[in-house]
Amino acid sequence: MTAGRVGTSRETVTLPILSVRHRTTYRYRRPVAFGEHRIMFRPRDSYDQRLIAATLDITPEPASQRWLFDVFGNCVAVTTFDIRAEVLTFDCGITLDHTPEHAPVFPLAPHATHYPFGYGAEDMPDLARSIERQWPDPRHEVDTWARSFLPPQGRIPTQELLAAMTRSVRANFTYLARAEKGVQDPLTTLRTKLGSCRDFAVLMMEGVRALGMAARFVSGYLYNPRNDRARHVGGGSTHAWLQVYLPGAGWVEFDPTNGIVGNRDLIRVAVARDPAQAVPLHGSFFGLSSDDLGMRVDVNVVELPTDGTTAHSLQGLPPPLAR
Template sequence: MPILAVRHVTTYRYRQPVAFGEHRIMFRPRDSYDQRLIAASLAIEPEPCALRWMFDVFGNCVAVATFAGRARTLRFTCGITLEHTPEHAPVFPLAPHATHYPFGYGAEDMPDLIRSIERHHPDPGHAIDAFARSFIPAEGRIPTQDLLAAMTRSVRQNFTYLARAEQGVQDPVQTLRTKRGSCRDFALLMMEAVRALGMAARFVSGYLYNPRGDRERHVGGGSTHAWLQVYLPGAGWVEFDPTNGIVGNRDLIRVAVARDPRQAVPLHGSFFGFPADDLGMSVEVDVAEIDGVADTGHAVLPVLQTSASR
């Protein structure tokens, strides 16, 4: 079980000192069976006048910072250390009725899954419907895991990854038509395709571990990363990364989950000034494996350290 360290720095620059509105920061992973948080830190420059923590509607941990002064630079430096348990060859123990597609969800699950099954984007020409059904054989049933793995790897093989600095997510029909997009675009496209087949899907924001010396292994590193989860009876929420063709959680550090990508933005806020004052934003993310920590069941660092840099 490798120990991974993440350093995430976001810097906003302005032409002249501006005032800042409330900023919401979503960087702290939740503990789970496949990742155990050892330490987390957050440094903000300039120092906020208040910093509070909350859980959003999905149970994601969110820090909310408010500011009193003005500055030409606003910087957030986030750090996490966690123990990661990768699934190198995931085999999902599906419920007997869900081993092959099509399948249905139980009546007790439907009230909680329905909004994750509904389509969220228009598909007037049924292009996404056709894309989703292209993975289903003309006759007979297909193993559910094979269906989802084929869709995941098809995006990796047939689409071109492009890092996009623009905010927001590309319309999934456009992503399908151009076969180009960022990790969040590919995640949304596959979410809508999975939903077209009647399965529940949700968006995941986090980080991607690309081992040093193996830069060809994955694309999408150096910034935050995005993928999706699909709810499968018997297995629960299972990870799929269409950008890199990953099935399971290997090299994926989960921070936040949401029904819609707009609900899982890692950092967002506002400033008060002229539009021309905005000189842009830079993001630096480094994920590295560090020497292991003795598995005593206790963290060697405080689970949360919050400070303001000067």
């Protein structure tokens, strides 16, 4: 029995097996030396996404490579290099079985069906840091934006509140692919109504936290059938969204870039309290700043035949973990 398809009150539909190809290439004006690189390309095994196979090919070949779980349970490859090169390439291939939730209605605990609600004493020690605001908001602009989704009086269904916030970003903000590293200040995102997927995720995280709910950042991939831009934006590269902790349902996905509630078309790789803790690839080189000719990221997510064949082997990666 495949977890997540039987014995749940959430309505699910099974997609074909998905294949992800993720290539990141760095180019330099002359051969440079490389420092340690940390790679977070491997998806998290769960009841709704099962990793079947994966490869990780790095050129030039690393001097060493090891694997670890970070503080959030994300799988991280750590590599070192002992040769210089003008090009550094990380090429990852992934095959996984993804079970999306169709029109999700999450089974919330009775006390959490309507906002405001509180978390239990047993959960608060683990959730407290995910409730804390991380960005300055001296004029309470993000707080005011978040509270604009609340009724003037009384309570509101929790799922209705979060869905409205998610879809408002999709409807009223403009997606802008940014090559710059890091995340835009959520106040800038709110004022300009422009940003990348990670910027929208951080804005909604801060809004949710302003309402006293726990939220965390998610990095991964977006599945966009037939590259339909009318359906989704943010494909062709890594993607970002957020999770909110709801009593009775656990961590629930929200993608404000595309107005998605639930895990439909979303492939999780890493979760973290802070976006800086979920960077897909982080490393350094030794040389002049003028040596850096830039980076290119290419991501392609496609369906595979469901005849049991797979596109990738397990070479270079530890075996999938049963959970």
